[in-house]
Amino acid sequence: MNFRNQLTLIFTGLTTAVLIFMGLIIYFFAEQYTHRQYFQRLRDRGVISAQMYLERDELSAASMQKIQRKYLQSLARETLTIFDKNRQVLLSPDTDKPSVQSDVFDEIDQHQEAEFWQEDKQAVGLWYEDNQGNFYVIVSAMDVTGKSKLQNLQKVLLVSILVGMVIMAVAGHFFARKVLQPIVSIVQEVNKIRASNLHLRVKGRENRDEIGDLVSTFNQMLERLETSFYMQKSFIANASHELRNPLTAIRGELEVTLLKDRTPEEYKQSLETLQKETDRLEKLTSDLILLAQTGFDEEAVRQEQVRIDEVLLEVKTDLRQQLPQNQIQLDLSNLPENPELITVLGNRNLLQIALKNVLENASKFSDHQPVLVSLKCEEKQVAVLVKDQGIGIPEQELNRVMEPFYRAQNARARTGSGIGLAMTEKIMRLHGGSIKMESILQKGTSVTLLFPTVYQS
Template sequence: MGGIKIKYKIAIIYTVLTAAVLCIVSTFIYIVTSIHRKNEFFGRLHSRASIAAEFRFLQSEVDARLFEEISRKHLQALPEEREWVFDADEAGREKLLVLLDSLEIPASFLNSLLENSYAEHESNRTQTVGIRYDHRGKEHLVMVSAFDEAGKGLMTYLFRVLFTGVLVSVAVVYLLGLIYAGSILKPIAQIIQKVNRITASNLHLRLEVHEPPDELADLALTFNRMLDRLETSFDIQHNFISNASHELNNPLTAIVGESEVALSKNRDAEEYRQSLEVISREASRLERITLNLLKLAQTSYNDQGLVVERFRLDELLLEIKKDINENNPGNKVQLDFSNAREEERLYLAGSRSLIKIALTNIAENASKFSANNDVELGLYDKGPEIMVRIWDRGVGIPENELKYIYDPFFRASNVRNIKGFGIGLPLAYKIMSLHGGRIRVESVENEGTVFELYFPLGAAADFR
């Protein structure tokens, strides 16, 4: 059933199983009825043999006309009925053996008759019963055979009824199976339809997860998690390209500009030395940026997905502060670890490079949108979570625009004159979601903004 749709596979399997059960039940009914029919006819022949023997021996003692009338009323002839009576002596047994041989009945019939006073045999067409009958102290062997025409007809009718019933039931079950399988698979078809509408340009769309949770809800949730990872990967790529172009452009511009100035006219040795120092400094900066970008690209992924590792959050914040100092020497970002002093609770399990991207984006935004005013970057122990608080005294975010800050490429109306891409916060939000964390934001326009990033302790996110 390689190319058959699942709906038809389910209907076919369901039908085959039902047909198998019906065949087994029908066969059981037919066999039990056949056995009952055979035993019932043997019982009739047994009674027939006894009555026939009594009438035969009574015939010699009553008027012939009276015997005929009694026989007609009480001994209705059976199809192909034949009766034999033999003496139980040696001569009678020999005659019975000859008869049995002509009727193709085994000699064991006589043995059973002599030992048990009863014997029965069934051939392809007739059934035969033999009994021992004692009349006035003399033993006789009585044998009756007949064809169970009514019983055979009943079995033929029963077979047709059962066979027709199985065929009709199989057809009905197949149709019902198609309807049932279609209703079961309809939600899956809807999921497939919705997934097919999701492309690289609308990765923010998600499947609806129904309640109560079941296998289909798990499937939708799995798709949503996969879309989270894909969207984060796209955002990381976009962020990487944006950062790379921005970071690489500055030193390259400086190198090209200084070279053009140096080559524009003849200069003395000191001026050339100063130009070379600028070029060397910018080249070193370019090398450092390139190495950092390559390190970010190489360490974010391995063959199985995002690299998950255990690291100290305070050390990561120190590293972020160092990077901010290099990129923006005039910043006033201040670190505060006084509210998280227990060393063991400073460890996180997750993607260090992604968490660094999230925290760096928010910290750099805080410094950029506050015109290098004071920015606090602090750690706080919050029981089952550890919180990173980034507080600035910048332009803030208009209250009616707070709900849009995680939308890709959204930029608040009061910062559109400041250079930016509108992907930092959406990317940070996705990274926090991947790690099972959350972000809380408070902002007052023209006063400042507080970002609180809560990380769960002791559990790594599932990136696979």
């Protein structure tokens, strides 16, 4: 069953339930009103009957005629029974003793009257006081007219509900089709989108309703998919190119070396070249693995509380071994008293990689001139500022240096894989942070890393 039919069925079912409920309410109050009206009629009938039979000797001829005119119209299956105060029958249409429960007499004694049912007949009991004594007057009859009206009301309500069901089913199908038409259009547009044309978008809606939000969310997802596909294609192409370079260099060096016998010095020089290219290939492979790892979702990364100042000290220690000539200077003079102000939630190893890439680039592209690294606490976040005195980045390329394998023109003569900043940007985004860069050619580059802290009050 498709969603349109389900919606129509639910709409029809709910409407039918409402109609049935309203019909039951209407019938209930109509029945109560009919029975109440007939009880009142029986009460009046009892008073008239008592006057006719108990006060016949006290009324004038005119009064008796008036009472008789009221009494001439008998009720269906009407019976009149009169009991004395000892609950003995004085007047009864039946030869057998009429059956009246003792609780009926008790209620009459307490309230001067009682309403009750005798099988399918309604009955009223009255306490009547006369100069000859006190009596119980019991009148019962069947409300044929009221019963007929209620049966007719049942038929009217039943027909109304059935007709309402049909109307609601037709109307529900029409409105379900109208309501779902935008979704049908969206499905038709989505079916046109393939991996080869991810640039297509679903046409937006003017009204900002739920369907409009769905279209907007879907288009945003397409943008992310398009970016992801582009990055994947770019990643594969650039990775293949970068991996091919050291492999080609190794193969070429081996072929040249094997063309003829070499002196020990030449063999040593060749092996050094091979070692250099092998190291380059090893680093490139490691960077590719790390770059793939940073593509995990935030939930997939093990979270722990990490102090940024400790990570900076650890990175500086590592760089002292790898780049002994570096002049990285840490300025931790502005450390706050509350350590939570410089504590972030994240993965310590990934944070080390992000900071190490930035500091290593700052030292390498400034020819190992002094690099100033400072820590600054801002509102709900901690900032790491890295400022070098290097070659800088051209303004037109500043927005592209964080793309995987992209390298600025003035940096291509230096060793590197073009992965470091892309990896750092992914790690920052993974930890809910951001990276900002400012650069002036031949004067240096300033990089700001912003991390959200655990202290949010």
